[in-house]
Amino acid sequence: MPWWVIELITNIVLIALAVGLGPFIKRLGRSYAADVFRANPRTGKSYLVLTDIAYYLIFMAFILFTVTFVQPLRWKFSTGVQLEFEVARVGGILLIMGVLHAANVVALPLIGRLLAGAGASHPPAERK
Numbered sequence: 756m757p758w759w760v761i762e763l764i765t766n767i768v769l770i771a772l773a774v775g776l777g778p779f780i781k782r783l784g785r786s787y788a789a790d791v792f793r794a795n796p797r798t799g800k801s802y803l804v805l806t807d808i809a810y811y812l813i814f815m816a817f818i819l820f821t822v823t824f825v826q827p828l829r830w831k832f833s834t835g836v837q838l839e840f841e842v843a844r845v846g847g848i849l850l851i852m853g854v855l856h857a858a859n860v861v862a863l864p865l866i867g868r869l870l871a872g873a874g875a876s877h878p879p880a881e882r883k
Contacts (some may be wrong), residue, residue, distance in 0.1 A: 758826045762837075765841040766818065769848055777810060780856060781803060784803070785803070788803055791864055791866075791867035792867050794870070795871070814852070
């Protein structure tokens with residue numbers, strides 16, 4: 756099998772993971788974000804949109820940074836060397852997804868408390 760076929764398949768898998776897991780994680784996180792941002796639901800929705808954009812930018816940057824356009828010399832002698840590299844790419848994007856998700860789960864309550872505290876200290880002005 757030519758080296759570029761394996762590279763193409765890996766790129767398709769990486770893009771499918773980024774596009775497929777993003778909405779799945781978002782769907783599961785909506786109720787969590789709604790609970791954290793219950794004082795200001797619009798802020799929660801905006802936060803989710805911004806994190807989605809950031810996630811996709813990070814995932815696409817990883818994919819573009821790891822694309823191979825010219826066959827490395829080591830791949831000419833063994834398909835196993837290329838497969839090791841491609842599996843590491845898939846593992847890398849999964850690791851990035853996991854770390855970003857964990858950071859978001861930890862940071863979300865802190866951000867929610869900060870915003871709830873800021874809203875309580877600045878009551879809305881009365882309308883005349």
